[in-house]
Amino acid sequence: MTTQQLHEQILQKKSFLCVGLDPDLSKIPAHLLETEDPIFEFNKAIIDATHDLTVGYKPNTAFFEAYGIKGWMSLQKTINYINENYPDIFTIADAKRGDIGNTSSMYAKAFFEDLNFDSVTVAPYMGKDSVEPFLAFENKHTIMLALTSNEGAFDFQTLNTNGTELYKQVLETSKTWKNSQNLMYVVGATKAEYFADIRKIVPDSFLLVPGIGAQGGSLSEVCKYGMNDKIGLLVNSARAIIYASKGTDFAEKAREEALKVQQEMAEIIDSKF
Template structure:
């Protein structure tokens, strides 16, 4: 999917919501535990309940990989289901991969070809040749970790060399590898006040913003500092939507939570003059 198509979808759905399919099998409602593939059935119900107000789904690969071959099958089925039923939706593999060049090529193949995701999150620690293999696929995206939402972000990401913090160096240096048409950045909602400085470096790029909801980030703050004239934001919520309820009503409640966020997003898009 290209930049224009993504922006069109945001305007059409009046939303910049990404639903994180962090579908931990241990947290799935009891009544689903007896079916053949509980994780897929859970995802399917959540997807059907939220697709109307969602522009992107983001399975975090760890929750699938932890179950070995079975988990990988649940992931494949989930991707295929979304592709068939909701082909307009942007699909992000939250994999945080990154290895030497010939190995990153293999990860690119795994997620952008075998599984046909639109985008993959990538860790920048190993530099250029660990990132560029993912940029060889037309209309596919790298979403590079810049400033993450967790506490450990403070261990290394804020280290300064000649006044430039590591996450700022990642934003700057990676401009040499890709552009706003094939690269986005992860910026945690828990550090929304830093979005202003980030927008000075990458005014036009999309930012994938996790941490709204369960992790405590504020949607209004994120929009205030991070929204640009093409929205430029994909805000993710995972647990706050998919595990809002753990009874047979889980999908109904997931839909409600997603629509609540979409409603807030519609107001913010209008305030910005995008709608």
Template structure:
């Protein structure tokens, strides 16, 4: 999916919501555990409930790889289901890959050829040759880690050199020599707040994938105030805040799915309000 197509979906749906498919079998409704593929069954329920309110889905590979072959089959089935039943939704594999060039080439082949997702999260810290293999695919996106939402982001990402340039700013500026705003996005945590102003000084036109709204306490309004651009330029992710709206034993499947939809719709309505300000 190219940028024009993504932007078209955002304004058609009045949403820039990305739903994170981070499935924890300890939290999903108990009746689904009886299914042959409970992860996929849960994902189908969530996708059906949230599709009208979001433009993207982001399965996190850690939540599939931890279950071995069965987990990876669930991941593959989820991607196939999205591409067949919801082909206009943007699919991000949150895998945070990145290695020496020939290894990155194989990672790129895995996600852009075998699974044929739209985008992949990539760690930038091994430099140009670890990122470029992902950028050779037409209408595919690399989403580089830039300024993340976790507490430990301060350990390295905010460190300054002798000129006062912070490490995340170096990542932003240097990586623009490898890709552009048509094939590269950046991960910026919602908890960074006003720091989005600094991000936009270095990367004024790139899309930003923004985790940390909801369970991690990031403010959607603050993200939009400092990070939104004329064609939106944001994909805001929510995972736990949508996936687990009630205790797995306290409501039946219909009620559970309804509450999942309500959580997604609430965020979509907030996003519609922000888009109207453009």
């Protein structure tokens, strides 16, 4: 998928919502636990109930790997289900990978070829040759951590490095990498005021914004500072949507929560474009 296609989908759906798929067997409705693949059944129901309100799905690989081979099979079924039934939707493997070059190439193959995701999240600590193997894939997108939404973001990401915060240095440096046009960035919603500075460095890039919902960020604040003239935002919400109910109505309730966010997004889009 190209960023242009993603942009068109956002305008058409009036949504820049991405639903995070973090399936936890201790949190999903009890009646699903009797099925053969509870994780997939849960994801499938959430996807079917929300696909017209969201432009992206972001399975978090940890929540599949925790269940071993069975979990990896659920991940494969989930991405296949999205690609077969809703091929226009942007898919993100939230995997936070990154290693030396030949290893990153294998991770890129895993997520871009074997699983056929549109994008994958990566960590920047190991630098250029740990990220460029991902960037080499045409029409695939590499979403690099810049400023995350957790408390630990302030341990290293905001350290002063040569007069600027580390995460800004990460953004600046990454722009010099080969095929950097395939980069997007993770920027946490819990620090909306940071978006203004970030937009000075990466005005055109898509930003994946976690931290709305359960993590407490404000959508209007994020849009105020982070939106560009192509929208340029993918706002992720996971727990607030997928765990809106633990009952048999979980998919319906997930839709209600997704609809609330989408309606807020539609108002913002209508007021700006």
